[in-house]
Amino acid sequence: MGSVRSFAIAHRKAENRIVAHARKAWKPLRETSIKRILNGEFEFYDIDNLAKAFLLGMLTAYIFGRLAGYRGLMVKNTKKKFSEEGTHLEILNILLKRDKNIIKAIVGARIFKKIAEKDVFVELFRPSESASLFLENYTVQLARVEQEDTLNEVTKLVQETIGQGMSEREAIKYIEQNLKKFSERRIQMIARTEATRAFNIGTLEESFTSEIVKGYRFEAVLDMRTSPICRPRHGMFIPKNDTFSLATNTPPLHVNCRSRLVPVTTYDREPSVSIYDLTLPAPNKRPADIEVVRGILGW
Numbered sequence: 001m002g003s004v005r006s007f008a009i010a011h012r013k014a015e016n017r018i019v020a021h022a023r024k025a026w027k028p029l030r031e032t033s034i035k036r037i038l039n040g041e042f043e044f045y046d047i048d049n050l051a052k053a054f055l056l057g058m059l060t061a062y063i064f065g066r067l068a069g070y071r072g073l074m075v076k077n078t079k080k081k082f083s084e085e086g087t088h089l090e091i092l093n094i095l096l097k098r099d100k101n102i103i104k105a106i107v108g109a110r111i112f113k114k115i116a117e118k119d120v121f122v123e124l125f126r127p128s129e130s131a132s133l134f135l136e137n138y139t140v141q142l143a144r145v146e147q148e149d150t151l152n153e154v155t156k157l158v159q160e161t162i163g164q165g166m167s168e169r170e171a172i173k174y175i176e177q178n179l180k181k182f183s184e185r186r187i188q189m190i191a192r193t194e195a196t197r198a199f200n201i202g203t204l205e206e207s208f209t210s211e212i213v214k215g216y217r218f219e220a221v222l223d224m225r226t227s228p229i230c231r232p233r234h235g236m237f238i239p240k241n242d243t244f245s246l247a248t249n250t251p252p253l254h255v256n257c258r259s260r261l262v263p264v265t266t267y268d269r270e271p272s273v274s275i276y277d278l279t280l281p282a283p284n285k286r287p288a289d290i291e292v293v294r295g296i297l298g299w
Contacts, residue, residue: 006105007260008221010064011195013102018057018191025050026183029150034175037154051143057191058135058198059127063095064106065202066125069263071107092122131205134292135198142194146186153182189255196252197289200261204250205296207263208240215239216261217271218249229281230259236278237264237271245275247293253283 028045035041096103096118104112115121127135157178161171207213216238220230230253238246238261251259264270 014061014195015191021053047143051139054139061195061198062202065199066206069203069206
């Protein structure tokens with residue numbers, strides 16, 4: 001990718017897209033959850049609205065990740081051919097239109113000229129069938145989890161109002177205010193973590209099968225918020241033939257993870273520190289997360 005700054009801008013764009021749409025979808029979720037717990041009203045809530053909010057942001061991050069992986073290959077392989085035929089997917093056309101400056105920053109102005117036509121952009125970066133299926137299923141599952149957790153949070157808040165002897169008016173106000181804070185925390189957490197997940201899946205899918213890619217460099221965002229999980233991994237090299245190590249070290253490694261994998265080609269100098277040289281703290285990854293990445297890698 002062009003720079004750490006362009007990565008940060010792209011990541012923030014994807015996060016903001018999740019946040020903006022999830023806030024709208026979460027409001028009726030809060031309302032129906034309160035009615036269900038307080039009044040026993042089982043009003044239907046369409047979780048597809050929340051799932052679509054997550055999907056839009058994750059698709060954005062996925063495409064940015066694909067672009068980052070693509071740029072790493074194109075810098076060394078300027079003779080790549082472009083197909084003249086493509087499927088016009090609405091999401092890619094919207095991204096090309098809305099995020100033109102970010103895309104240019106990711107791939108560089110010279111390469112951007114090659115892919116700027118909609119047909120070319122769509123053909124190159126449309127999500128694969130496996131990636132599309134994963135993102136669609138994953139965001140629905142995520143929405144269901146958040147629906148259940150929201151109901152549990154309302155139940156907890158109701159118990160708190162009873163314990164504190166609040167009046168009905170005080171209790172409703174307390175529940176509404178605290179549930180809004182709860183949902184905002186969850187939205188921010190999901191936005192950052194899932195944007196990181198989709199970005200890195202996109203990078204791997206775009207670059208892993210290339211013959212010139214020999215592995216990946218782990219790149220953490222180094223600041224006061226860098227986790228003790230990601231900090232010691234910064235700069236380490238993971239060979240691509242070690243798919244287990246690659247899958248277990250593909251960000252996110254924890255909630256609110258901001259790290260990424262950068263392709264290392266045969267034209268690049270291999271990082272001096274290998275994953276085999278380090279004793280690393282275990283990542284907080286679910287087995288399912290590892291299997292998804294291994295599936296992208298073809299294992």
